[in-house]
Amino acid sequence: MAVSTPVCDFGLRAPDFALSDPDGKVFSLQDVAGPRGTLVMFICNHCPYVQAIIDRIQRDAAGLRELGIGVVAISANDVETYPQDGPEQMKELARKHGFTFPYLYDESQQVARAYDAQCTPDFFGYNAALELQYRGRLDSSGRNAGDPLARRELYEAMAQIAETGHGPQEQIASMGCSIKWRS
Template identity: 70%
Template sequence: MAVSPPICDFGAAMPDFTLPDPDGTPHRLEDLRGANGTLVMFICNHCPYVQAVMDRIVRDAAELQRDHGIGVVAISANDVADYPQDAPEHMKAEAQKHGFTFPYLYDEDQSVARAYGAECTPDFFGYNADGALQYRGRLDASGRSAGPPDAQRELFDAMVQIARTGTGPRDQTPSMGCSIKWKS
């Protein structure tokens, strides 16, 4: 069942965290922040909405990091007891397969996903340099399958605007995807 998160709560503070990568190495949010903003993405391996745009996520993240001073991090918070394909060893393989230029972290107790209010995969949170939320929209017009190759890069464009001005676009279309698989 597809889930859409709420609209952007402009100015909401970026919740702090320290989470491990699939090898168990801890990563602190403070070390992941970019000079001009930070993009926190909740994704997972098994979701068809994420898989449909994985190459676009990787492309946009690399360009935001390289050219716009945006820090990028991906987090998987799904219950791996019910969704074993989202377990850390599979996260590591997924990151290598797609050439992630950003850390892919595991939120085992789901506390970080709850702190952010993440609801689906993919769920994108774009913060300005001060750590104030400015974007909570979709990547582009893609759904369970990739949108047209020339689809407007909504997330990318919003993050570039945030990097330049500190504020995100007022008009945002919510992301859509699989619900976070919460532990019972």
Template identity: 70%
Template sequence: MAVTPPVCDFGAPWHDFSLPGTDGRMHDLQDIKGPNGTLVMFICNHCPYVQAVMDRIVRDARDLQAKGVGVVAISANDVQDYPQDGPEQMAAEAARHGFTFPYLYDESQSVARAYGAECTPDFFGYNADGELQYRGRLDASRRTAGPVDARRDLYEAMVLIAETGRGPEDQVPSMGCSIKWKTA
């Protein structure tokens, strides 16, 4: 079932973390943040919404990194019920798509809960001061990729944030599969 997260809570602070990456190293927010902003993405391997735009996510991340924006992807799904989202599969996914950013595993799901992540993909764009300025979609894609020339909502918002410190007032929420929370 598709989930749509809430609109951007402008100015909300980011949440520090230290999580293992597919590269076998621990990564924390201080190492990832960029001088012009930071993009924190919640994604996973199995979600058709993510898979439909994975190449666009990688493209936009690479282009944003060139503009001084730090980028990280985090998977928080319950791997007991969704083993395809486990760390070994994450490493294969990162290699297959040529990730230029860390892909981290939030086994406890505490980071996803701190951020208020609700779906995959869920994008959180922060300015250089760690204030939330964007919580919207990548582009007009849904379960299938949108037109090749679709407006790059996320990319354009993050460039604006990098240049001005402020995100666009009008944002269209992302849509995707719900985070697969562990049962108590």
């Protein structure tokens, strides 16, 4: 079932974390934060909404890093119910799509809860002070990739944050598959 994210709570501080990638390397929020802002994405392997935009996520992440935005992706799904979202499969997805950012596993789901992540994909865009400035969608794609020339809403918002420290007042919520919480 499709779920939408809540409206951006401007100024909300980014919760800290320490999570491992599939190789066991631990990353904290400070490790991934960029000098001009940080993008925290909750994604997973199996979600058709993520699959439809995974190449666009990589494209925009690479561009944002050039603007001084740190980028990280986190998977928090219950891997007992969704084994295709497990660490080995995460590693393969990151390799296949050439991720230029850490893809971390939130086994306890505590980080996803601290961020109030609702769905995959769920995007949290922070300024240099780690204050929330964007909680919207990547672009107009849904379960299927949209027009290749679609407005790059996430990229534009993060570029604005990198330049001004403030996100756009108007944001369209991201939509995707619900986070698969453990029982």
